[in-house]
Amino acid sequence: xxxxxxxxxxxxxxxDIAGILILAALLVIVLPLGLDIFRLNMVGKYLTYxxxxxxxxxxxxxxxxxxxxxxxFFGIGGYCMAMFLKLEASSPEAxxxxxxxxxxxxxxxxxxxxxxxxxxxxxxxxxxxxxVVAVPALLAFIVGLAMFKRRVGGVYxxxxxxxxxxxxxxxxxxxxxxxxxxxxxxxxxxxxxWDIRTDEAKLVLYFVNAALLIGCILLCLYVRRSKLGRIxxxxxxxxxxxxxxxxxxxxxxxxxFCFAAALSAVGGAMFTLQVGFMSPxxxxxxxxxxxxxxxxxxxxxxxxxxxxxxxxxxxxKTMLSESFPxxxxxxxxxxxxxxxxxxxxxxxxxxQQFIAxxxxxxxxxxxxxxxxxxxxxxxxxx
Amino acid sequence: xFEGYSLAELGSIFAMQGFxxxxxxxxxxxxxxxxxxxxxxxxxxxxxxxxxxxxxxxxTYLCSNFISSTVPALFPAYFFIAMALAxxxxxxxxxxxxxxMIRFLYRRPLDTLLATWGLSLILQQIFRxxxxxxxVGVVLPDWLMxxxxxxxxxxxxxxxxxxxGLTIAITIVIYAVMFRSRWGQGVRAVMQNRVxxxxxxxxxxxxxxxxxxxxxxxxxxxxxxxxxxxxxGPTSGQLYIVDTFLVVVFGGAQSxxxxxxxxxxxxxxQSTLEFFLSGSTAKVxxxxxxxxxxxxxxxxxxxxxxxx
Numbered sequence: 079x080x081x082x083x084x085x086x087x088x089x090x091x092x093x094d095i096a097g098i099l100i101l102a103a104l105l106v107i108v109l110p111l112g113l114d115i116f117r118l119n120m121v122g123k124y125l126t127y128x129x130x131x132x133x134x135x136x137x138x139x140x141x142x143x144x145x146x147x148x149x150x151f152f153g154i155g156g157y158c159m160a161m162f163l164k165l166e167a168s169s170p171e172a173x174x175x176x177x178x179x180x181x182x183x184x185x186x187x188x189x190x191x192x193x194x195x196x197x198x199x200x201x202x203x204x205x206x207x208x209x210v211v212a213v214p215a216l217l218a219f220i221v222g223l224a225m226f227k228r229r230v231g232g233v234y235x236x237x238x239x240x241x242x243x244x245x246x247x248x249x250x251x252x253x254x255x256x257x258x259x260x261x262x263x264x265x266x267x268x269x270x271x272w273d274i275r276t277d278e279a280k281l282v283l284y285f286v287n288a289a290l291l292i293g294c295i296l297l298c299l300y301v302r303r304s305k306l307g308r309i310x311x312x313x314x315x316x317x318x319x320x321x322x323x324x325x326x327x328x329x330x331x332x333x334x335f336c337f338a339a340a341l342s343a344v345g346g347a348m349f350t351l352q353v354g355f356m357s358p359x360x361x362x363x364x365x366x367x368x369x370x371x372x373x374x375x376x377x378x379x380x381x382x383x384x385x386x387x388x389x390x391x392x393x394x395k396t397m398l399s400e401s402f403p404x405x406x407x408x409x410x411x412x413x414x415x416x417x418x419x420x421x422x423x424x425x426x427x428x429x430q431q432f433i434a435x436x437x438x439x440x441x442x443x444x445x446x447x448x449x450x451x452x453x454x455x456x457x458x459x460x
Numbered sequence: 461x462f463e464g465y466s467l468a469e470l471g472s473i474f475a476m477q478g479f480x481x482x483x484x485x486x487x488x489x490x491x492x493x494x495x496x497x498x499x500x501x502x503x504x505x506x507x508x509x510x511x512x513x514x515x516x517x518x519x520t521y522l523c524s525n526f527i528s529s530t531v532p533a534l535f536p537a538y539f540f541i542a543m544a545l546a547x548x549x550x551x552x553x554x555x556x557x558x559x560x561m562i563r564f565l566y567r568r569p570l571d572t573l574l575a576t577w578g579l580s581l582i583l584q585q586i587f588r589x590x591x592x593x594x595x596v597g598v599v600l601p602d603w604l605m606x607x608x609x610x611x612x613x614x615x616x617x618x619x620x621x622x623x624x625g626l627t628i629a630i631t632i633v634i635y636a637v638m639f640r641s642r643w644g645q646g647v648r649a650v651m652q653n654r655v656x657x658x659x660x661x662x663x664x665x666x667x668x669x670x671x672x673x674x675x676x677x678x679x680x681x682x683x684x685x686x687x688x689x690x691x692x693g694p695t696s697g698q699l700y701i702v703d704t705f706l707v708v709v710f711g712g713a714q715s716x717x718x719x720x721x722x723x724x725x726x727x728x729x730q731s732t733l734e735f736f737l738s739g740s741t742a743k744v745x746x747x748x749x750x751x752x753x754x755x756x757x758x759x760x761x762x763x764x765x766x767x768x
Contacts, residue, residue, distance in 0.1 A: 144570045224755040233505055233569045234758060237705045238751055244702045245747045252740025363702060367577055374574065407585035414578025418571045419564060 097382045098295055105288040115277045122284040122352045124392040125291055127152075129345025131373040131384035132291075132298050133338030138370070139378035140302060141334045142314030143231065147239030148342045148369050150246050151214035153361030155343025157250075157257075158213060160356040161197060162206035163266040163274075183265070188255030197256075203270060210347040211340045218339035222332035229328075231317075240363055247362035262357025266350070274351060287348045291385070294341055298381050301337070310334055342369075371410070374417045377426025387425055473735055475614050481731030483620045483689055486627040488723035490682030491700060492707040493634055496719040498675035499708055501651045502668065504562055505573040508580035509704065510697025512554060512676045515583070516546035516683025517692040518591060524598040536601040539684070543626075546680035554676025558669045566668075580698070587694035595693035604688070619688045626685055634678065635716065647671050706750050711761055718762030726750060 109121055130148045138144045170180040178186055181193050199205045221242065225235055250257045258264070266274070273279060301307050313320040313327050321327050350356045359365065376387020391413070398406045421427055465473065491513055498506050506512075523542035527534050534541070557579065565572045600619060607617040638644040649657040650667045658664045686692070707726055711718030726746060733742035754760070 144573075146573075225758075228755065228758050230755070230758040233503075233573070234709060234754075236505075236570060236573060237702075237709055238754060240702055241706055241747055241751050245744055245751070248740050248747075249744050252738065252744065364698075367574075370574065404585065404589060407581045407588075411578040411580075411582035411585070414581065415561065415575050416578075418568075418575040418578075419561065422571075 094299060094382075098292065098299075101295075101382055101385060102288075102292050105291070106285065110281070110284070115280055118284055119280045119352060120396065121389070122280070122287050123349065124389050125287055125385075126345040126349040126352065127369060127372055127392065128291055128385045128388040129294060129348070130342040130369045131376060131388045132294055132381060133341035134370060134373035135376075135378060135381050135384045136298055136301060136310070137334050137338035138373065139380075140307060140314065141310040141331060143331055143335060144236045144370070145239045145335065145338065146236045146363070146366050146370065147243040148338065149361045149363075149366035150239075150243050151218065151339040151342035152346040152349070152365075152369070153246065153250075153356070153358070154214045154217065155210045155346030156350040156356040156360065157263065157346075158200070158206055158209040158343075159347040159350040160263040160266060161200040162203060163269060163350065164263050165197065165201055166269070167265060167267040182258075182263070184258045184261070184263075185255055190255045194256050207347075210343050214339040214343040215336045218336040219332060222335040223328075226328040226331040226335075231331075240366070243361065243363050243366045247358045250358040250361065258357075260358060262355055262359075264355040264357075266354050269351070275354060280352065283348070283352050287352065290344065290348065294344065295381050295385070298341075302381070306330070306333075368410075371414055371417065375413060375424050377424030377429075379423065380426030383424055383426030383429070390425070472614050474732065477732045477735045478728060479616055479620065481728040482624055484731055485724055485727035486623045487682060487686055487689070487700070488704065488707050488727050489627050489720055490630065490685055491679060491704045492711070492719045492723050493631065493716070494675040494678035494682065495704055496708045496711070496716060497634075497638075497678070498672060499705075500715070500719075501647060501671060502566070503569055504566070504672070505569055505576065505705075506675070507573055507577040507701060508557075508583060509576075509676075509679050510699070510701040511580045511583035511587075512550045512679035512697075513683040513686060513700070514587060514692060514694070514697040515553065516550050516680030517687045517696070518587065518596075518683075519546040519549045519680065520684045520687045521591075521596050521598050521692060528599065536603060538601070539604075543681055543684045546684045547677040548680075550680025550683070551673040551677030554679075555669050555673035557676075558672040562672060563665065563668065580701075584694045584698070591694070593694060595691040595696070597691040598687045600688060623685045623688055626681075630678065630681060631716075631720065637674075638716065643670075703747075706747065706754075709760055710750050710754060712759060715760075715762040718760060722761055 105125070110118060113121065130152050133151075134145070134148060164182045168180060168182045173179045173181070173183065173186070176183065176186040178191055181190060185193070200209070221239070225231075225238065230238070250262075251260050253259075268274060274283065302310075309320060309325060309330055313325075313330060317327055346356070346360070349360070372388040372391050373384045374387070375391050376385065377383030394409065395406060398409055417424060423430070491509065494512075495506065495509050498504050498509070520539075520542040523545055524535075524538055527538040527541070557576075561575055561579070562572060565575060604619045604622055607615045608621070609615050636644075638647065646657070646662050646667050649660075649662060650664050650671075654664055657667075683692075686696075690696070703726070707723045708719055710726065711720070711722035729749070730742055730746040733745060736742075737745070
């Protein structure tokens with residue numbers, strides 16, 4: 079069977095869109111029907127990490143920039159949302175037993191007498207929602223500007239983002255009166271008077287989360303299909319050649335880093351809403367690296383793979399920690415080593431190698447080559 | 461932040477904090493030396509370096525228990541035996557890891573980072589299963605206890621002095637091995653031009669394996685020294701890994717002198733600030749300063765000029 083390039087192009091679009099539809103059906107129909115609300119809420123929590131993994135697919139998979147600090151952005155997004163919810167939960171009536179009513183309880187415990195200035199704007203939901211995306215993107219812009227303009231990349235970038243994750247964690251834990259310290263911001267109750275702790279609210283939030291995720295996947299797909307996406311791949315494979323062709327490489331890197339940061343932050347905000355608290359244990363070095371493994375397991379080049387990878391790793395983590403807690407770190411360690419040494423393309427790579435060819439025979443054209451090129455050995459990471 | 465202290469008191473504070481910083485400096489240098497060899501010379505990011513250090517610490521702990529229960533007469537000297545064993549244990553494990561894992565990843569530095577992070581998780585869990593989650597400490601022999609009073613207000617602990625002496629000795633040995641021995645010449649040749657080094661008859665695979673082993677072995681010795689100033693737990697190593705990487709990068713990855721200078725700057729800054737501010741603020745300020753300087757000067761303090 080001969081196919082024109084035109085045909086192949088449509089075939090690819092169909093493949094990706096079909097994959098997204100299958101995922102959407104799974105998230106919106108199969109899982110809500112098959113799981114009770116407790117497990118569904120848990121899946122919702124896992125899906126918030128998938129936002130981070132999506133960002134990493136663009137940032138690491140497409141553009142070759144490995145950030146070990148995505149937890150920073152996830153955390154800031156989550157904290158922005160948590161600050162708004164906490165202020166709503168700390169109305170003067172609800173906190174009248176405190177020595178200073180109207181401020182969050184942990185501030186009262188730390189002898190603060192008034193709300194700190196940077197908490198003030200978070201009385202407004204509009205401000206908080208904007209801040210969820212804007213603050214992380216701004217931070218990523220500053221870091222990216224400083225590093226990429228000076229052509230810092232690769233390993234150095236990874237180490238410095240990791241240092242930032244460490245700094246932010248120490249800062250949050252140390253400034254207990256302003257941030258809630260090691261416990262984080264807990265006891266969040268309502269969103270504009272709507273109780274987020276009830277089962278119905280959890281169900282609604284799950285669907286909002288799933289819809290947002292599908293939206294973000296489409297957005298990422300759009301970015302990858304655009305000329306911009308092609309330039310990102312080009313600068314991953316041969317940065318100098320892109321630079322000599324007249325592109326300002328740094329600007330593209332800054333953009334993709336900010337984009338990934340904003341995606342992570344959306345995930346963080348949804349996490350706070352669904353789980354009902356935010357703490358520094360989602361910000362630091364360890365969670366940040368774990369988020370990289372979600373992406374790596376799914377396949378660092380595949381958007382859908384990242385979502386499945388996140389679900390799979392987190393599901394395994396919950397199962398193993400429930401029954402064999404001591405095995406979990408072994409499994410996680412083996413996963414890191416295995417994903418690097420044995421299957422660098424993750425689930426998506428396995429799918430393409432073993433399942434896609436057979437599917438292709440069954441359904442010619444629609445499922446052929448469902449999207450992502452195999453990673454070329456050696457060039458992807460250096 | 462200086463109000464309320466007289467000049468003499470300030471002098472003593474700086475001296476005491478400076479000394480406390482010197483102990484931190486020793487641990488940083490010992491850890492960073494191994495890391496600088498592995499990262500600077502081989503381009504491998506070893507995130508499990510902290511666990512190699514903790515392995516050394518546990519070996520020291522076992523050794524101290526074993527000697528005090530079987531041959532108490534040797535106890536005053538156990539530390540030297542423990543150090544040698546720690547070096548061998550960590551070095552051997554390092555060579556094993558190089559053979560089983562790292563050698564396949566030399567051209568993919570970011571992937572070594574992820575793989576060695578996985579290794580560090582596994583090692584941590586092994587430590588936890590074998591030694592328990594609680595931190596353990598070693599009993600120091602009598603001659604390492606106590607302190608020397610330099611003036612009325614300045615006291616210097618003996619174990620700190622010993623660790624520092626040890627650090628200096630090890631640094632000199634490393635320098636001699638890397639820059640004055642035939643083997644070190646081979647390592648530097650491989651680092652500068654792998655293909656050419658192979659062409660003139662250097663066994664580059666062997667050099668890689670021993671270099672990695674040496675770096676990990678030094679981490680083991682660092683772990684030995686670490687037991688004298690802190691207690692050892694399964695995750696103690698992870699606390700130091702980011703700091704140590706910053707030390708190496710800040711110093712300029714391929715320069716041993718740079719590593720020492722940056723370890724000195726970072727540890728002294730942190731320890732002096734710690735007295736006047738809270739511990740966490742001191743740490744945040746130090747790390748932030750280092751990161752900002754690195755953004756302005758990405759190549760680090762000292763740069764080795766190599767034609768590539």
